[in-house]
Amino acid sequence: ALAFIEMRRRIERQIDQRTTMLAGVSHDLRTILTRFKLELALLPEGPETEALRRDVDEMGRMVEGYLSFARGDSGETPAPTNIDTFLKEIGADAERTGAQTTVTFHGEPMVKVRPDAFRRCIANLVTNSARYADTIAIAGHRDHRWLTVTVDDDGPGIPADQREDVFKPFFRLDDARNVDEGGSGLGLAIARDIARSHGGEITLADSPLGGLRVTVRVPV
Ligand SMILES: Nc1ncnc2c1ncn2[C@@H]1O[C@H](COP(=O)(O)OP(=O)(O)OP(=O)(O)O)[C@@H](O)[C@H]1O
Ligand SMILES: [Mg+2]
Structure with missing residues (x-):
């Protein structure tokens, strides 16, 4: 021991x-x-x-x-944030990079988060989708316990057996699929770090759109 x-x-x-x-x-x-x-x-x-x-x-x-x-993105103070507006802004950014993007939100939109960090978390996911896919669907849902944000895309997705690895810093799937300029392999590691620092989690799954579904869940 x-x-x-x-x-x-x-x-x-x-x-x-x-x-x-x-x-x-x-x-x-x-x-x-x-x-x-x-x-x-x-x-x-x-x-x-x-x-x-x-x-x-x-x-x-x-x-x-x-x-x-x-x-580690600490230091920022949590503040009530309109997540509906916030997701629409991130969606508009994705639209500008050429991805067809929809944004929906259900429930009471004001949630206490660390705004810059939380924005970075969701933006990292949407930037990934914009890099690998043509169509993105961002959906927010808030109930009495959780704020859930899902980012769906119609890209190549991530094979189930690599869904843990992609969260490791500097880990990227084969270069062949990384058509444009390479990233550094930190986006998902940072996003997970931020979700956890809010007491939440990020998970990956198959998307009904055919690509990747990323789900971020934080307690409200
Ligand atoms: N939406 C997605 N569709 C398909 N593969 C993805 C998607 N998001 C991430 N990946 C895969 O997971 C890897 C890790 O993603 P991550 O965001 O951590 O790094 P990156 O995007 O390569 O670089 P960075 O985010 O630092 O610019 C990517 O290189 C890519 O292979
Ligand atoms: Mg990335």
Whole structure:
């Protein structure tokens, strides 16, 4: 038993060190990226600078992702949030990236969540669907105990035997299906972390649309 406790301490120390290092690297990168953005703003507009700007923006989002993961997303105060409005905003963002998106909501929409973190959680799921599918259905449902949000898509889905693995940081399914620019494999890990920090959970299933169904459930 003592050996086991010692092993657990060693693993915890290692995870701690890795998180600290990830936070440090992300922080340094963000500093340089900020400078980069300022320099880009001074260049004349054109297709080349437009492409550079998109890349810098994407890097910025990745770095923010690493930072929020390393941070564990704590610190934000829970506030009553209109989840109906909130889902419609996320749906509109997905629409803009070209995915056909519907949003429905049933029940009393005001729920106490940590708004930025919860938005990141749902947005990560919808961004995934937008990457792999053409059609997305976002549905919110609130009853006396739970807020349930499902994100359905008509993409390739995830085989049942890999539905645990995809929550591991940096885990991505085969590159062949990742048609456009690659992500970092952190989206689902972050989303699950946020759901759990709200006392809830995320699960994956087959979608009636033919692709993946992701269900987020948090107590209200
Ligand atoms: N809606 C989906 N349909 C099909 N496969 C999915 C879907 N969502 C996630 N996946 C698979 O799960 C993997 C992990 O997803 P996750 O969001 O954690 O990482 P990512 O999207 O690859 O990168 P990041 O979110 O960090 O930009 C993806 O690489 C993809 O293979
Ligand atoms: Mg993702």
